[in-house]
């Protein structure tokens with residue numbers, strides 16, 4: 001708000017001076033001269049900014065241009081295949097589907113199909129009929145009493161707080177109308193999540209919504225909410241790809257009465273999300289926690305989400321599953337390229353395994369220990385298009401989630417301001433003025449449209465591949481070029497035979 005007032009004052013002052021100069025040119029130019037002289041003097045004597053001391057007046061240009069550099073880059077410089085983290089082609093793909101505008105693409109691909117790492121799918125001479133019904137996947141292993149039938153494409157975890165209340169409402173309504181799920185993120189379940197969409201309640205290290213005063217897990221509070229009818233599944237968040245091994249602080253300034261109530265914390269205090277869980281600190285403990293949550297929720301599917309760090313740690317969890325017979329109902333795999341509201345740059349850039357390798361590793365490990373039959377693999381990370389879903393399922397995922405794709409459907413323009421509370425589209429901010437720009441009654445339809453149109457496209461690819469059942473998807477159907485060699489994924493990443501790791505003393509993937 002202060003920024004807006006300051007901006008309005010400066011603009012009014014400049015406009016006033018220009019009008020004044022037009023009407024009384026001599027006085028106007030004199031005043032302009034005096035103002036510029038004063039700014040120049042200030043620049044020379046201030047000690048904070050070297051550029052301004054060395055280049056008085058001119059140096060301000062740099063700061064002004066820096067302020068709008070993401071927009072300049074996006075509007076004037078970026079190509080269709082540029083743009084980070086999400087290029088313009090992908091953003092347009094999402095916008096077009098969200099707005100039901102256009103599904104075809106003119107004049108051929110703009111992609112360099114000969115470049116290293118290029119991927120494509122194998123189609124069939126004998127395509128099948130395009131199915132009318134969206135396929136669904138049952139989640140829930142042998143210990144689950146309330147299995148959930150999930151869509152192939154859902155809303156990935158993003159908390160109220162990271163996203164505005166309007167954004168959460170639009171996502172939830174979209175999920176309800178489109179019959180897919182909405183993951184709450186680790187910030188707890190708010191009223192904005194309760195418009196009727198199916199929820200996956202995510203429990204992070206802060207145990208928001210089910211925590212004791214000391215910040216530990218509170219079974220009683222968990223039990224009450226886990227049994228709400230809209231809560232369909234429970235997801236223990238171990239880590240997310242953009243900041244694995246890093247916790248977070250909800251600063252006192254953001255911790256208002258509303259957020260405090262939802263999260264179950266003291267308002268106007270700093271609240272810590274530690275990097276790790278206090279409810280467990282080893283593989284057995286994690287599985288015990290899975291079992292406890294399943295019992296407290298009366299048998300709803302319980303899983304965990306992680307970004308892969310140490311392969312050995314994950315393999316140890318699999319070994320313990322075999323040993324104890326306790327298994328999660330699903331595992332969500334996130335990649336290092338994943339998104340976040342805010343994270344330290346070293347964690348975003350250099351911690352965690354990239355998505356494709358992580359997904360392949362998890363699927364192979366579960367197959368190797370003969371666990372895949374009971375555990376569904378959910379995955380997120382840059383799954384924006386029908387081809388992305390197709391590829392993930394061919395690698396071995398069962399269903400996909402999207403976070404940033406859904407944000408773009410809501411109107412996000414990739415302004416890269418999620419961590420400043422100044423998101424211009426009202427998606428990732430709690431600034432009332434900015435958030436009011438996001439009209440829930442319009443935007444929920446875009447979320448639903450994007451999800452459905454992408455699944456429609458998926459069904460067309462599925463038919464083009466000659467498939468009738470999801471179980472037919474496999475690694476031979478995706479090709480890629482590595483070191484100038486073109487092979488299918490089944491050659492680059494051969495599937496591990498079911499139970500193969502059970503026969504070995506120690507696994508070395």
Ligand SMILES: Cc1cc2nc3c(=O)[nH]c(=O)nc-3n(C[C@H](O)[C@H](O)[C@H](O)COP(=O)(O)O)c2cc1C
Pocket residue numbers: 156157158159162163184185186187202237239240241305334335337338339340341380381382383401402403404405418428
């Ligand atoms: C604004 C924002 C907030 C997020 N908050 C959470 C969260 O609370 N819990 C979580 O597990 N992941 C969180 N994520 C990660 C996403 O759920 C997802 O795993 C990741 O962004 C990869 O998916 P994408 O490429 O579709 O964005 C967040 C991502 C974004 C962009």
